[in-house]
Amino acid sequence: MMTDNILEIRNLGVRFQTDTGVTNALNDVNFDVPRGKVTAIVGESGSGKSVTANCIMRLLQPPGKIVSGSIQFNPSRTEPFDIVAIRDRDPRIYELHGGLISMVFQEPMTALSPVHRVGNQVSEAILCHRDVSKEGAMAEARDMLRRVGIPNIDTRIEMYPFEFSGGMRQRVVIAMALVCNPEVLICDEPTTALDVTIQAEILTLIKDLQAELSNSIIFITHDIGIVAQIADYVVVMYQGRVLEIGTVRQVLKDPLHPYTKGLLAAIPGNVPKNVRLSTIATAVGDADITTPFPLKSVGDGRLVSLP
Amino acid sequence: MSNDDDLILKVRHLSKTFDKHVALRDVSFDLKRADTLGVVGESGSGKTTLARCILRAIDPDVGGTVEFNSEQIGWVSLSSLRHNELVPLRKEMQMVFQDPYSSLNPRMTVRQIIEEPLIIHHEGNSNERLERVREMLDLVQLSQDSLTRYPHAFSGGQRQRIGIARALILNPNLVVCDETVSALDVSVQAQIINLLEDLQKTLHLTYIFVAHDLAVVRHICNNVLVMHNGVVVERGDVDHVFDHPQRNYTKLLLSAIPSPDPDIRMDPKNRDILEQPEPVVNGYGLVEGPVWHGDHGLLFSDVIFGGVYAVNESKEVNPVFEHRRGIGGMAIHAEDGMVVSGKNVSFKRFGESESILLLDRDPDNGNVGYNDLTTDAAGRIYVGSLGSSPVFDDGLEPRAGNLYVIDLDGKSRVVAEDVQLTNGLGFSPNGRTLYHSDSRRGQIYRYEVGRNGDLKPREVFHEFETGAPDGLAVAEDGSIWVANAGAGGVAVLEPDGSQHAFISIPVPMCTSVCFGGSGLRTLYIVSGSNGVEGDRNGGVYRYEADVSGLPLTPARVQIPAP
Ligand SMILES: Nc1ncnc2c1ncn2[C@@H]1O[C@H](COP(=O)(O)OP(=O)(O)OP(=O)(O)O)[C@@H](O)[C@H]1O
Ligand SMILES: Nc1ncnc2c1ncn2[C@@H]1O[C@H](COP(=O)(O)OP(=O)(O)OP(=O)(O)O)[C@@H](O)[C@H]1O
Ligand SMILES: [Mg+2]
Ligand SMILES: [Mg+2]
Numbered sequence: 048m049m050t051d052n053i054l055e056i057r058n059l060g061v062r063f064q065t066d067t068g069v070t071n072a073l074n075d076v077n078f079d080v081p082r083g084k085v086t087a088i089v090g091e092s093g094s095g096k097s098v099t100a101n102c103i104m105r106l107l108q109p110p111g112k113i114v115s116g117s118i119q120f121n122p123s124r125t126e127p128f129d130i131v132a133i134r135d136r137d138p139r140i141y142e143l144h145g146g147l148i149s150m151v152f153q154e155p156m157t158a159l160s161p162v163h164r165v166g167n168q169v170s171e172a173i174l175c176h177r178d179v180s181k182e183g184a185m186a187e188a189r190d191m192l193r194r195v196g197i198p199n200i201d202t203r204i205e206m207y208p209f210e211f212s213g214g215m216r217q218r219v220v221i222a223m224a225l226v227c228n229p230e231v232l233i234c235d236e237p238t239t240a241l242d243v244t245i246q247a248e249i250l251t252l253i254k255d256l257q258a259e260l261s262n263s264i265i266f267i268t269h270d271i272g273i274v275a276q277i278a279d280y281v282v283v284m285y286q287g288r289v290l291e292i293g294t295v296r297q298v299l300k301d302p303l304h305p306y307t308k309g310l311l312a313a314i315p316g317n318v319p320k321n322v323r324l325s326t327i328a329t330a331v332g333d334a335d336i337t338t339p340f341p342l343k344s345v346g347d348g349r350l351v352s353l354p
Numbered sequence: 355m356s357n358d359d360d361l362i363l364k365v366r367h368l369s370k371t372f373d374k375h376v377a378l379r380d381v382s383f384d385l386k387r388a389d390t391l392g393v394v395g396e397s398g399s400g401k402t403t404l405a406r407c408i409l410r411a412i413d414p415d416v417g418g419t420v421e422f423n424s425e426q427i428g429w430v431s432l433s434s435l436r437h438n439e440l441v442p443l444r445k446e447m448q449m450v451f452q453d454p455y456s457s458l459n460p461r462m463t464v465r466q467i468i469e470e471p472l473i474i475h476h477e478g479n480s481n482e483r484l485e486r487v488r489e490m491l492d493l494v495q496l497s498q499d500s501l502t503r504y505p506h507a508f509s510g511g512q513r514q515r516i517g518i519a520r521a522l523i524l525n526p527n528l529v530v531c532d533e534t535v536s537a538l539d540v541s542v543q544a545q546i547i548n549l550l551e552d553l554q555k556t557l558h559l560t561y562i563f564v565a566h567d568l569a570v571v572r573h574i575c576n577n578v579l580v581m582h583n584g585v586v587v588e589r590g591d592v593d594h595v596f597d598h599p600q601r602n603y604t605k606l607l608l609s610a611i612p613s614p615d616p617d618i619r620m621d622p623k624n625r626d627i628l629e630q631p632e633p634v635v636n637g638y639g640l641v642e643g644p645v646w647h648g649d650h651g652l653l654f655s656d657v658i659f660g661g662v663y664a665v666n667e668s669k670e671v672n673p674v675f676e677h678r679r680g681i682g683g684m685a686i687h688a689e690d691g692m693v694v695s696g697k698n699v700s701f702k703r704f705g706e707s708e709s710i711l712l713l714d715r716d717p718d719n720g721n722v723g724y725n726d727l728t729t730d731a732a733g734r735i736y737v738g739s740l741g742s743s744p745v746f747d748d749g750l751e752p753r754a755g756n757l758y759v760i761d762l763d764g765k766s767r768v769v770a771e772d773v774q775l776t777n778g779l780g781f782s783p784n785g786r787t788l789y790h791s792d793s794r795r796g797q798i799y800r801y802e803v804g805r806n807g808d809l810k811p812r813e814v815f816h817e818f819e820t821g822a823p824d825g826l827a828v829a830e831d832g833s834i835w836v837a838n839a840g841a842g843g844v845a846v847l848e849p850d851g852s853q854h855a856f857i858s859i860p861v862p863m864c865t866s867v868c869f870g871g872s873g874l875r876t877l878y879i880v881s882g883s884n885g886v887e888g889d890r891n892g893g894v895y896r897y898e899a900d901v902s903g904l905p906l907t908p909a910r911v912q913i914p915a916p
Binding site for chain 2: 091092242243244246247248250251269270271272273274275276296299300309310311313314315316317318320323324325326327328
């Protein structure tokens with residue numbers, strides 16, 4: 048039987064050992080990614096969002112090392128497996144990268160080649176992973192580029208990424224990430240480098256595609272506004288730990304953890320004008336947010352790291 | 355002016371062109387002391403360019419002015435000072451940058467970084483300077499043992515504090531913050547915003563706060579400028595602008611903000627609302643005299659090849675009547691006809707070919723004909739005469755024209771003189787101001803309207819640096835939409851003379867504008883041919899305006915018996 052969660056992350060620990068010392072980037076991270084939903088991971092810089100994503104993609108680079116835990120992956124196309132446990136040469140890694148999970152990064156040029164035409168790059172992504180003819184791949188590429196809202200496909204596919212605006216490039220990256228119909232799409236701050244108007248277009252695009260293709264999406268951001276608009280579920284991270292998990296309305300409308308409350312109180316858009324912004328430190332006050340209390344269930348499916 | 359003392363900055367007609375790219379176009383505003391002015395807009399809209407032009411970090415184009423109310427010497431024109439004369443004033447104006455990483459020299463200690471401006475301005479001896487640096491550290495809440503450390507040893511928020519301490523050590527009055535909190539996490543951002551607000555109160559600072567985060571701007575600013583393509587498209591009280599945006603661009607920008615409340619769904623507007631004017635018809639020599647008629651649609655004339663045409667909203671063109679070339683202005687007349695001006699001013703009933711003379715050439719005044727005309731609320735006609743000019747190649751000495759009014763009884767009189775090349779005419783919404791383009795002088799005049807439609811002596815309302823003002827139309831909100839001949843588009847001016855938008859058409863020869871369509875929300879823009887006389891690529895464009903045009907009263911002047 049398929050479970051309702053496409054990913055189940057348990058007790059994940061990651062450590063970076065460098066000349067200057069040891070960083071415990073992730074400590075006992077636990078959360079589920081429900082199938083066909085958008086799960087947002089939100090937290091400040093350095094809280095471990097990207098490291099978590101890299102673990103799921105098996106992209107964690109030395110000196111980073113997974114020191115504990117498991118990532119149970121329950122795809123519908125193949126047998127479930129633990130992403131942490133499989134060895135580097137395991138063919139399932141190839142399947143993972145070959146279309147089961149795709150990733151969209153903040154800076155679109157990290158995913159695009161500057162010297163190849165856009166149409167070729169997208170069709171190449173199809174050819175790499177699937178057994179189709181060149182013509183078939185190009186036809187699919189055009190179709191996907193049209194779906195992500197690239198205008199004048201005929202001329203655009205002949206162009207190079209530098210001839211595209213930032214928003215257009217990110218659309219191309221999303222098209223490349225989606226051509227293999229991934230079961231999980233991980234978006235790591237995909238709109239942070241974009242103007243707010245372009246960001247709105249990309250968020251709308253991701254939402255519309257998700258409704259149509261019902262992929263499971265992990266959306267990483269530090270912007271509460273984006274979380275509110277795109278997520279079904281929210282995972283709040285702080286210093287490599289998960290502090291709170293719930294539905295978007297539970298977490299944003301009725302936060303339970305003092306840190307989450309502080310985070311929300313620090314957003315200018317949430318505070319009436321002329322009222323001083325509270326910093327997280329003042330909002331948290333005496334509450335203990337550094338002791339790693341295990342997540343406990345507090346009803347309605349909510350989890351929170353409190354004593 | 356008496357209330358100038360409250361102001362710290364007066365910016366007028368500031369433009370900046372890089373190579374041929376206009377990064378800033380005719381920006382004007384006043385800034386009150388101790389206010390916080392937000393500047394918002396997308397990447398590339400000209401925010402940083404505006405900030406840098408104000409502080410003279412770069413030189414604005416000739417013609418723009420920045421006046422600064424210096425604490426040392428009172429009002430001074432920053433834009434006309436030489437760079438060495440600016441140095442003493444720089445103490446009063448400082449900038450804090452976006453990137454706390456690259457804006458601090460990594461090889462200098464925190465003490466050296468914060469102290470440097472004092473050294474540049476030869477202030478104090480070493481001990482006094484150290485004392486000031488220590489005070490600044492307290493002010494921005496950094497510990498005293500930071501003095502000997504280097505920037506890399508600080509977090510992003512702490513580095514931003516170092517940048518602020520450095521900017522404030524000279525006791526500036528005006529501080530320009532360019533994306534100062536943009537790169538910071540929310541909790542750090544909140545600390546810096548609070549710090550800036552506290553410092554403003556204690557030090558009586560004036561801020562210009564450049565940011566793309568609209569929620570931050572709303573939180574800390576009283577007033578805001580919204581920029582798009584180098585133009586200030588909207589301005590005013592920040593709450594008012596954000597709650598009641600008037601301009602399409604502001605609406606687009608605000609609709610794109612993701613609300614942190616999951617129950618408030620984002621409904622971003624489509625970028626299409628900013629679209630370029632749409633071509634309606636083409637193939638004329640030089641289109642002029644556009645006027646909207648509820649039944650016929652847009653009426654226009656072809657100055658070069660003659661004829662008056664109507665184009666409806668489905669872009670179908672019908673000839674209205676034949677006419678020799680040279681009709682420069684048209685108005686609707688209440689008696690089911692039109693007033694047209696050319697060699698003379700005459701009335702034509704729809705469906706009839708006869709012209710009835712209303713105002714003949716005026717040889718005593720040396721004029722060679724008439725150009726644009728408009729009507730006032732009573733139905734009088736205002737029309738300008740063309741003096742002789744080299745443009746008309748009539749071999750006469752250049753001579754100015756006049757502005758005439760034709761009263762309801764059909765009698766005419768001169769209401770203003772010395773108009774070099776009369777063009778667009780339009781009344782303000784309350785009817786008390788008449789705007790009038792003089793294309794040769796590149797100016798728009800402003801007349802106060804007295805009793806019986808008389809005009810008081812004029813003043814120059816706006817001066818064009820590029821191209822010439824041609825036909826114009828006024829909108830309900832008082833904005834003046836001026837065809838900018840030669841500059842390829844329509845300049846939108848506020849009643850205070852500042853320009854807040856520029857709508858481009860694909861050809862340089864933009865000749866006139868008028869509002870039409872349902873609710874008078876469509877701006878019709880007409881153009882002349884690009885090339886020589888004889889070309890037929892003048893046409894009509896339309897553009898969805900974000901305001902309604904002022905309805906024009908049909909002329910009611912008496913028609914003489916034929
Ligand atoms: N290559 C590395 N070497 C050493 N430490 C690292 C490395 N990559 C990440 N870390 C550490 O791991 C922790 C988590 O980093 P991560 O990149 O996941 O943060 P993040 O939440 O994605 O932050 P941001 O919002 O800035 O992207 C941080 O403390 C960081 O310093
Ligand atoms: N030194 C320069 N030389 C040439 N063009 C420039 C220069 N500086 C700015 N520009 C151009 O002027 C326009 C306005 O740039 P500006 O930096 O003022 O935008 P901005 O609104 O501050 O954008 P951002 O939000 O990205 O900082 C842009 O098209 C830019 O490319
Ligand atoms: Mg990251
Ligand atoms: Mg800028």
